[in-house]
Amino acid sequence: MALIEAKNVCLGYDGKDVVTGLDFEVQKGDYLCVVGENGSGKSTLIKALLGLKKCSSGHLHFLDGLKQDQIGYLPQQTVSQKDFPASVFEVVLTGTLGKKKLFGFYTKDDKRAALDNMAILGITELKNECYRTLSGGQQQRVLLARALCATRELLLLDEPSTGLDPVATEEMYELLYHLNRNHGITIIMVSHDIRASLRYSTHMLHLRGSQLFFGKTKDYLSSEAGRIFAGGESNA
Amino acid sequence: MLDTLILVFSQGFMQRAVLGGIVISLCASLLGVSLVLKRYSMIGDGLSHVGFGAVVVATALGFAPLAVAIPVVVIAAFLLLRLGESSEIKGDAAVALVSTGSLAVGVTASSLSGGMNQDFNSYMFGTILGLSESDVVLSIAVSIPVLILFILFYNKIFAVTFDENFSKATGVKVELYNALVAVLTAIIIVLGMRLMGALLISSLVIFPSLTSMRVCRTFKGVVICSALVSVMCFLVGICLSVLYDLPTGASIVLANIVVFFIFWICGKIKNR
Ligand SMILES: Nc1ncnc2c1ncn2[C@@H]1O[C@H](COP(=O)(O)OP(=O)(O)OP(=O)(O)O)[C@@H](O)[C@H]1O
Ligand SMILES: [Mg+2]
Numbered sequence: 448m449a450l451i452e453a454k455n456v457c458l459g460y461d462g463k464d465v466v467t468g469l470d471f472e473v474q475k476g477d478y479l480c481v482v483g484e485n486g487s488g489k490s491t492l493i494k495a496l497l498g499l500k501k502c503s504s505g506h507l508h509f510l511d512g513l514k515q516d517q518i519g520y521l522p523q524q525t526v527s528q529k530d531f532p533a534s535v536f537e538v539v540l541t542g543t544l545g546k547k548k549l550f551g552f553y554t555k556d557d558k559r560a561a562l563d564n565m566a567i568l569g570i571t572e573l574k575n576e577c578y579r580t581l582s583g584g585q586q587q588r589v590l591l592a593r594a595l596c597a598t599r600e601l602l603l604l605d606e607p608s609t610g611l612d613p614v615a616t617e618e619m620y621e622l623l624y625h626l627n628r629n630h631g632i633t634i635i636m637v638s639h640d641i642r643a644s645l646r647y648s649t650h651m652l653h654l655r656g657s658q659l660f661f662g663k664t665k666d667y668l669s670s671e672a673g674r675i676f677a678g679g680e681s682n683a
Numbered sequence: 684m685l686d687t688l689i690l691v692f693s694q695g696f697m698q699r700a701v702l703g704g705i706v707i708s709l710c711a712s713l714l715g716v717s718l719v720l721k722r723y724s725m726i727g728d729g730l731s732h733v734g735f736g737a738v739v740v741a742t743a744l745g746f747a748p749l750a751v752a753i754p755v756v757v758i759a760a761f762l763l764l765r766l767g768e769s770s771e772i773k774g775d776a777a778v779a780l781v782s783t784g785s786l787a788v789g790v791t792a793s794s795l796s797g798g799m800n801q802d803f804n805s806y807m808f809g810t811i812l813g814l815s816e817s818d819v820v821l822s823i824a825v826s827i828p829v830l831i832l833f834i835l836f837y838n839k840i841f842a843v844t845f846d847e848n849f850s851k852a853t854g855v856k857v858e859l860y861n862a863l864v865a866v867l868t869a870i871i872i873v874l875g876m877r878l879m880g881a882l883l884i885s886s887l888v889i890f891p892s893l894t895s896m897r898v899c900r901t902f903k904g905v906v907i908c909s910a911l912v913s914v915m916c917f918l919v920g921i922c923l924s925v926l927y928d929l930p931t932g933a934s935i936v937l938a939n940i941v942v943f944f945i946f947w948i949c950g951k952i953k954n955r
Contacts (some may be wrong), residue, residue, distance in 0.1 A: 497852040520852040530921075531720060531845060534901040541842035545853030550840045577900035596851045 449510065450633055451653065456505035458491050464503065465491050466654055471661040473547050473650075478627045478634045480644035480664075483635065483654035489637040492654070493520075493605050519594030519610065521604040528578075534591050535581070536574045539565055542596025557596075564595040567630070568622065584615030584616070595632075602626070604636040608643075618642070620647055635649075684897045684926065691925050700811045700931075703819045704917050706826035707878055712891035713833050716906055717844045717864055719892045725775055726763055727885035729782035730872045733759040735881035736777035736785030736792075738806050743796035747820075748806075752873045759785075760865040785830050809880035809932040811921070822874055836860065841902050879932040889911070890939035897943070897950035916942055 449472040456469040466488035473479055481489050494500040495507060497520060516562045519542070542556040542564075565571050568588045571583065575625040578589060587607060594602055604623070624647045628633045644651065644664075650665040653660040659672035667673040691697050696785045711727075741751035764779055804871060805813070814822075833840070842850045843860045849859045868888070875884040895908035920935030 499848075505791055516772060520849055522846065522848045530896075532896050532902060532905050533841070533845060537841065537902050538845065539837070541850070542853070544839060544842050544850070547831065548834045551842075553838065566915070569730065575901075578943055580900075584818060593849070603852075 449631055452508040454506040457503045459497055459503050468657045470559045471652055476631055476651055478648045479650045480648040481652045487654040490605055507555050519598035519602045521590050521594050521607055530579050531576045538589055542593035545597050560596055564592040568592045581598045582609050584606050601633045606637050699814045699819045702812050703822040705914055706822055708913040708917040709910055710826045710829045711887040712909040714868050716909055717840055718842050724889050727888035729778035730756050731881040731884045732782040733785040734873045734876050736789035739789040740792045743792045749827055756873050757866055758867040760869040764865050791817040807880050809878050811878040811931050825870055850939040869922045883932040883936050886936045894943045894946045897946040900909050
């Protein structure tokens with residue numbers, strides 16, 4: 448059964464539709480890239496998947512047991528985080544809070560999970576470093592480790608490569624591919640990087656007012672939407 | 684000099700001032716860490732002016748000042764945080780609006796009721812040396828729950844301060860913790876007004892955390908350092924004011940400013 452199933456979903460703000468007619472499925476182990484122009488509703492869709500926003504019509508169905516607290520989320524960085532005094536370990540640990548009872552003291556298991564996830568992302572030796580002094584790529588890894596503490600099931604990423612240089616971007620994509628392949632983590636990623644999307648993803652979802660395309664990545668290029676959108680950029 | 688201090692501090696009014704001052708400084712600095720990091724520094728200032736307005740109006744109408752001020756300031760704290768989220772009036776503008784508005788109401792009310800008398804003065808500039816027994820009991824009774832709540836919810840407050848969206852997405856009740864911080868801040872500000880006065884209380888909230896952020900590199904470090912800096916500056920300030928006959932509230936703020944610059948220089952040297 449599908450991990451997530453969208454049936455004729457419409458999303459909008461204040462009664463105005465942003466995207467309509469979303470119909471797609473995400474299976475366990477998929478790597479879905481969501482593409483589309485600015486303002487086409489990609490971030491809105493992510494919010495809906497996170498349960499921060501209700502569908503104005505239609506149905507978003509989650510597989511039983513996939514609760515909100517089992518979704519890992521890598522949001523866009525906010526400005527205030529740039530000079531936030533916090534150690535890497537402190538930041539990663541907050542990923543375990545969602546599953547928590549009332550007060551949220553960290554248990555031994557939480558700390559072990561945080562260390563494990565830092566090891567997977569290769570940031571173990573940054574444990575006591577200050578978050579604000581890290582490079583953009585290192586900061587993204589820290590936030591990814593935090594997201595992994597929240598879930599080992601599904602990761603949602605909204606333009607994870609923003610602000611990274613080409614090398615760090617490439618590393619980020621390799622890392623996500625590794626998590627998807629070797630750890631079986633389902634990934635849904637919003638991306639403007641059409642080349643990388645085509646290379647790593649298993650499925651594509653293309654939005655513009657409505658759903659222009661959903662399907663396997665290899666079918667995307669031969670589709671109408673794919674030819675128009677990817678055509679210009681893959682030559683560049 | 685030491686003799687003078689010992690003599691002064693053996694008196695009841697001074698011991699009350701120290702006790703009340705320490706607990707309020709401690710709470711203000713802890714809440715300040717979260718507010719400063721969320722870019723809400725000016726909320727303390729705005730709320731203290733709301734508190735001033737409420738106190739003046741309450742006094743003019745013959746009600747107990749604190750009993751009116753605390754609920755009014757709590758409501759104002761909610762409104763300001765809510766306004767900060769909506770896009771129509773941005774956070775700092777909303778604070779300025781509420782802050783100047785309440786000052787105007789306060790000043791008008793005081794003039795209608797017969798001019799600035801001693802009470803209004805004391806709320807503007809603080810009366811730490813004139814705390815009554817019941818003031819101190821109230822300060823401690825309120826501060827202890829604030830401290831306990833802060834410690835119990837420390838990790839969640841950190842998570843929500845660092846990244847509200849992520850916390851929301853992983854099922855942390857973000858609104859609840861924002862509301863918690865707002866209520867606690869409002870209460871501490873109203874009580875702090877008695878000490879430092881409406882004009883200076885916001886510096887009790889802002890300075891210690893800004894100071895610690897110059898050198899500390901972890902959230903825990905900032906929290907602990909802020910608490911220590913706040914209490915130390917309070918003690919130094921009150922000693923100075925006794926020795927050299929200076930206004931107490933202003934001396935405490937000056938002590939905070941000096942420490943801020945010392946930490947700032949240390950931070951510069953350390954990062955080189
Ligand atoms: N909080 C909001 N209130 C009202 N309208 C909104 C809100 N957030 C987004 N919108 C509108 O919804 C539309 C889709 O926004 P969304 O952020 O989902 O686009 P996007 O595909 O993520 O764009 P980008 O590529 O720039 O990130 C936009 O037209 C935007 O103006
Ligand atoms: Mg977006």
